[in-house]
Amino acid sequence: MAKDLVKTLADLKEKEALKIVEDRLRGGEDPLKILDDARRAVEIVGKRFADGEYFIPELVYSGEILKAITDMAKPKIAKGAEVKRAGKVIIGTVAGDIHDIGKDIVVFMLDVNGFEVLDLGIDVPAQKFVDKIKESGAPIVGLSGFLTLAFDSMKETVEAIKSAGLRDKVKVMIGGGQIDDQVKVYAGADAYGKDAMAAVTLAKGWIGG
Amino acid sequence: MEKKWEEMSSDERQEANLQKWVSAEGVKFVSPQAEKAYKERATRLKDAIQMKKLPDRVPVFTTYGFFPAVYAGFTPQEVMYDYDKCNIAWKKYVLDFAPDAHVGAVVPGPGKLFDILDYKLYSWPGHGVAPKYGYQCIEGEYMKADEYDAFIEDPSNFYSNIYLPRIFGALQAFTAFHIADVLEMYGAGFNFIPFGLPPVQAAYKALFEAGAEALKWVGFIGAHAAEIAANGFPAFWDGPAKAPYDMIGDTLRGTKGIMMDMYRQPDKLLKAMEVMAPLVVKNAVAGVKASGVPIVPVVMHKGADGFLSDEQYKKFYWPTFRKVLMGLIAEGIVPYGFVEGGYNSRLEIIRDLPKGKVIWFLDRTDMAKAKKILGNVACIGGNVPPGLLAIGTPQQVKDYVKKLIDTCAKDGGYIVGNGTVIEEAKPENIHAMIDFTKEYGVYKK
Numbered sequence: 001m002a003k004d005l006v007k008t009l010a011d012l013k014e015k016e017a018l019k020i021v022e023d024r025l026r027g028g029e030d031p032l033k034i035l036d037d038a039r040r041a042v043e044i045v046g047k048r049f050a051d052g053e054y055f056i057p058e059l060v061y062s063g064e065i066l067k068a069i070t071d072m073a074k075p076k077i078a079k080g081a082e083v084k085r086a087g088k089v090i091i092g093t094v095a096g097d098i099h100d101i102g103k104d105i106v107v108f109m110l111d112v113n114g115f116e117v118l119d120l121g122i123d124v125p126a127q128k129f130v131d132k133i134k135e136s137g138a139p140i141v142g143l144s145g146f147l148t149l150a151f152d153s154m155k156e157t158v159e160a161i162k163s164a165g166l167r168d169k170v171k172v173m174i175g176g177g178q179i180d181d182q183v184k185v186y187a188g189a190d191a192y193g194k195d196a197m198a199a200v201t202l203a204k205g206w207i208g209g
Numbered sequence: 210m211e212k213k214w215e216e217m218s219s220d221e222r223q224e225a226n227l228q229k230w231v232s233a234e235g236v237k238f239v240s241p242q243a244e245k246a247y248k249e250r251a252t253r254l255k256d257a258i259q260m261k262k263l264p265d266r267v268p269v270f271t272t273y274g275f276f277p278a279v280y281a282g283f284t285p286q287e288v289m290y291d292y293d294k295c296n297i298a299w300k301k302y303v304l305d306f307a308p309d310a311h312v313g314a315v316v317p318g319p320g321k322l323f324d325i326l327d328y329k330l331y332s333w334p335g336h337g338v339a340p341k342y343g344y345q346c347i348e349g350e351y352m353k354a355d356e357y358d359a360f361i362e363d364p365s366n367f368y369s370n371i372y373l374p375r376i377f378g379a380l381q382a383f384t385a386f387h388i389a390d391v392l393e394m395y396g397a398g399f400n401f402i403p404f405g406l407p408p409v410q411a412a413y414k415a416l417f418e419a420g421a422e423a424l425k426w427v428g429f430i431g432a433h434a435a436e437i438a439a440n441g442f443p444a445f446w447d448g449p450a451k452a453p454y455d456m457i458g459d460t461l462r463g464t465k466g467i468m469m470d471m472y473r474q475p476d477k478l479l480k481a482m483e484v485m486a487p488l489v490v491k492n493a494v495a496g497v498k499a500s501g502v503p504i505v506p507v508v509m510h511k512g513a514d515g516f517l518s519d520e521q522y523k524k525f526y527w528p529t530f531r532k533v534l535m536g537l538i539a540e541g542i543v544p545y546g547f548v549e550g551g552y553n554s555r556l557e558i559i560r561d562l563p564k565g566k567v568i569w570f571l572d573r574t575d576m577a578k579a580k581k582i583l584g585n586v587a588c589i590g591g592n593v594p595p596g597l598l599a600i601g602t603p604q605q606v607k608d609y610v611k612k613l614i615d616t617c618a619k620d621g622g623y624i625v626g627n628g629t630v631i632e633e634a635k636p637e638n639i640h641a642m643i644d645f646t647k648e649y650g651v652y653k654k
Contacts, residue, residue, distance in 0.1 A: 057468035148633045178596045
């Protein structure tokens with residue numbers, strides 16, 4: 001019997017997991033079904049991280065394996081077939097700050113947990129967040145920042161959202177390096193998350209998924 | 210009769226180094242008061258480090274990035290390019306706030322040199338970040354996953370022919386050539402062909418210009434340190450070292466790269482760190498010899514809580530890091546661990562070092578726990594959050610420092626300090642941190 005992809009990937013057995021995917025694709029299985037298994041496996045990785053069994057290397061490694069699996073499966077996905085998404089989340093590192101490692105892990109964990117993530121990248125001006133909220137109607141905005149300079153940029157971003165009349169339409173979560181509850185109050189955000197799984201929990205609490 | 214250096218134990222070497230630092234040999238003080246203050250400050254820090262004698266009060270030491278520039282009314286960009294402005298700002302910081310020691314003016318770095326060499330490791334003001342912000346590291350795989358063998362077999366060649374051309378755009382021509390593997394008289398001329406090629410000559414021209422700028426800059430660094438010392442403030446760090454895991458993770462393989470390597474090629478990673486450890490020690494010892502400051506900062510990044518499991522920390526981070534620390538200790542140098550992030554799960558592990566030989570400046574670690582576990586072997590400090598200094602009130606800062614002193618200061622071995630470097634802060638909060646320590650931190654004997 002073929003080994004279970006969910007378990008193999010959740011246990012981070014890279015070679016075995018890729019072999020299973022290869023075999024299943026060769027057997028003509030629906031690639032979306034395989035990707036869904038892989039996604040569920042990474043959800044387990046996230047849970048193990050939240051439980052203190054896994055750490056950041058395991059999150060990052062699972063992301064790499066998932067990327068390889070996606071690359072294998074993607075060419076075989078029929079056009080038009082799409083995965084249903086729970087809700088939209090806008091994410092970006094705020095103006096002046098160019099750090100992306102933490103943000104990328106948050107983007108990845110939100111993505112595998114079913115959210116459609118609109119990643120604006122690094123050093124994102126406040127107006128760009130405002131424009132994206134208008135354009136996408138996303139109900140959640142995540143602001144990332146590693147340095148203390150991010151405190152003011154986060155505050156300015158929340159103020160820009162407010163000035164645009166959009167503050168009651170979105171929930172704002174912040175995270176990164178020196179961010180804590182005091183900064184949350186300072187910036188006028190709704191919540192602070194200490195890691196990627198905290199972001200998932202917050203997003204699920206706000207809009208389900 | 211004085212013992213020769215070779216015959217001294219690490220204890221004796223540390224005492225000799227610190228004694229020399231306290232005695233401020235060759236410093237031309239601006240006044241007898243400045244000399245007295247210098248010696249009191251340095252002695253206070255020495256006592257806190259060595260844990261043999263209770264200091265007169267808890268020392269207070271702040272680390273800062275570009276805050277002094279902004280405080281003096283300059284942009285980070287200005288102080289990176291104009292050494293006079295840098296001197297004004299960094300001096301003003303020390304004289305206005307009067308901490309027990311200063312970090313020197315190395316941090317802003319010579320902007321012009323970065324321009325000349327087209328430095329890729331950082332974005333700096335005017336080059337990828339706005340003039341009002343400090344420089345920020347650009348992570349990348351400057352060493353590829355399949356290049357471990359090249360590094361392990363010949364690190365010097367790896368740096369000069371592979372790494373440097375990648376991190377300095379102006380040195381790209383140095384890729385894939387060096388004078389020779391072997392060279393004898395017959396045919397020697399062939400070996401010098403590359404040096405005639407225009408891109409190589411341009412690279413050398415850039416090196417000469419960078420060298421001239423480096424001399425100008427180091428002259429400023431030395432004069433600045435001398436001026437601050439003359440005013441009564443000892444320098445507290447020089448000649449940096451790092452954990453081999455951070456060396457490879459920060460600027461060779463990148464955060465993601467090194468995490469993948471732990472899974473995909475753990476043996477090569479371990480071997481590379483073994484090769485790296487003595488090189489780090491050698492580099493730091495050279496720095497200390499040049500500056501005379503026997504306290505070496507060891508900025509720590511990727512071993513923090515959450516970044517590795519305890520098993521991974523014990524296998525990948527600690528063994529070669531401990532070798533670096535012991536290598537420095539053997540030379541009588543005091544490693545000053547600047548422990549960014551949380552370190553709660555590592556305290557028991559890093560406890561395994563001789564007493565009174567290192568300083569741990571902790572960022573987001575539980576300080577009561579740190580005192581309990583490390584308190585009788587190592588000097589600890591740090592933990593005042595830069596966020597609190599940026600957006601808190603002086604009263605909140607005082608309350609925080611009071612709690613820290615109440616928790617950690619008992620029996621010495623403790624320095625008040627901030628967690629990560631100060632970039633943005635309210636000046637009144639820094640005053641509150643330093644002045645309150647001076648008032649409340651006096652040891653009653």
